[in-house]
Amino acid sequence: MPIHIEELLNRLEKNGYEAYLVGGCVRDFIRGIEPNDYDIATNAKAIETESVFSDYRTVDIGSEYGTIVVVTQYGNVEITSYRYDGEYDDRRHPSKVEFVNNIEEDLGRRDFTINAMAMDLRGNIVDPYGGKIDLSRGLIQTVGDSAKRFEEDKLRILRAIRFATQFDFDLEPKTMGNINKYANSINVVSYERIRDEFSKILLSKTPSRGLHLLQETGILNELIPELIPTVDFDQKTPYHNKTLFDHILCVVDNVKPKLHLRLAALFHDIEKPNTLTIDESGKGHFYGHDILGGETAEKIMRRLRYDNITINAVKVLIEQHMKAHDVMTKKAVKRQMNRVGEEYIYDLLNLMIADRICTSEDRDIDFLLERIGIVDEILNNSEIYKKNQIAINGNDIKDLGFSEGVIIGEILDFLYELVLENKDLNDRDKLIELIEKNYK
Structure with missing residues (x-):
């Protein structure tokens, strides 16, 4: 038990109050896991808790519910008075609470038995609802x-x-x-x-x-009703022996545990049911499902209130996940890095690998592993791959007498391709010379 938690429990006890760790931290202790945070329950009322910790900074985040936060140098700790909850009118918070005098009644208001245990300073467990047994049985049940x-x-x-x-x-x-x-x-x-x-x-x-x-x-x-059509969906292709939903879940399991990457895996094929076409041989195709999938994923994530950074990352990964060509030159890899960005290129390759290993065949991923090596080489050698890395910009081109946005964009694309081929051309004077030679 961390020293600052021992100090808080000990301080309450020395002032004549009961004090227990409650909730997830007790569950984690029993499971042999270091808790991420700690919550304390006590028979002290909120005003008494503030008095006990008058030499600490305290924050009233809900004294009507008996909760005071004590701020320590190691983190914030919620201390809540024993209570019994009344009706939940807003489906989240009780409309009123009744403060009680024993820990057993307090534990009775909690959600699941594994979260309804308490532990005192000496490690004694209070477990009126069998949470410890349910932990050993691997069972989730309510209190x-x-x-x-x-x-x-x-x-x-x-x-x-x-x-x-x-x-x-x-x-x-x-x-x-x-x-x-x-x-x-x-x-x-x-x-x-x-x-x-x-x-x-x-x-x-x-x-x-x-x-x-x-x-x-x-x-x-x-x-997420948009995912339901993938359940039991036959992709009608020799590359898949799973339903679309099972393929998606396999990909989710096989990408790294990063939120944007798991979300991209979940939504990467979401538009396949809406883009299915069948050729003369009976084989299914899903043209454009990557672009439509990015759009659908964005709608879902906005509905679920994900932040813009996560949404944009997921969208670009979905839109690019089909660019897994078996043969890709270094120049093509650089273009892909320009589209995706250094921060997401490895995630894209992780998604592509998971997508391929979750098919019916033992499909080759060596070319994707080689592509990771190419990306490593580009980054380790600080090679140019972004358009904004070329030694000239749109304003420079305007100064040369070009005014239309279309032609400026065309010139920048032209120079970018040349620089990808030959980094020695990335010199302002050389690039101006190339513009004058090819566009004047």
Whole structure:
């Protein structure tokens, strides 16, 4: 237990109050994992907590709910009074709370048994709902009536699937039954809260498990209905022996756990059902699914309130994921790097590799591994690959007497291609000479 947490617990006890670690940090301690954050529950009221820690900076983030944040040099710690929650009128916060005097009653308001344990300064565990047993059995179940827990806060439906995915646990049958029952009410939750839970599912070790659960329970249909046509979709191509949905989930599992990359994997083939054409031999083709997929992914991510940086990264990866030509010159690789950017070129290659290994054949990826080596060489040698790296710009060309934007763009493209071939040409005077020779 970190020293600053021991100090907070000890300070409360020395002032005559009970104090326990609660929630996820206790669960993580039992699982042998270092917690990311710590929450404390106490029978001290908010005003008493502030008095105990008068020499610390404290922040009132919800004293009506009994919560005070104590600011330490090692991080902020929420300290909350024991309480019992009333009705959840806004489907997230209780409309009123009743402060109680024992930890067992406080634990009774929590979502899942594995999160309803408390631990004191000496490591003693309070576990009235069998959370420790459920941890050992690998089981996610609610505290008490699952219907009541989900009625209180519909986000718990998604949290149950998130925990099952992160920990590779099973969902207790009654809990699973009520997830199915309340799936169509998930959209009453704010998209920001949904996005945060969904992102944690995607960043799990095996996100396909959570995505399968979302599809089986009907939640996926509520959150991302655009993905439903991929379920059971036959791609009608010898390259794929999986349904489109299963192929997508395989790709998601096989890319690195970066949020923008997992999102790109999830949406990379989303427009295949809408672009299917079948040739004379009965083989399926999906012309333009990459560009349309980028547009659809953007709409979905804006709906889920993802930030612009993430959206733009996902869109460019989807739009470029089909540019996996078997043979690619260094010049062509540089063009691709210019389109994608140094920050995403390795992610694009990771997506391309995952896309190929998730097909029916043992398809060759050696050429993509070679392309990674080419990218390494370009970057390590500081070779030119971006248009804005050439030693002349649009204003310079205007100064030479060119005024139309179209011709200026054409000249820049011409010079860019020459410089990619021969870096020694990237000299302002040489480039001006080339312009005058070819355009005047």
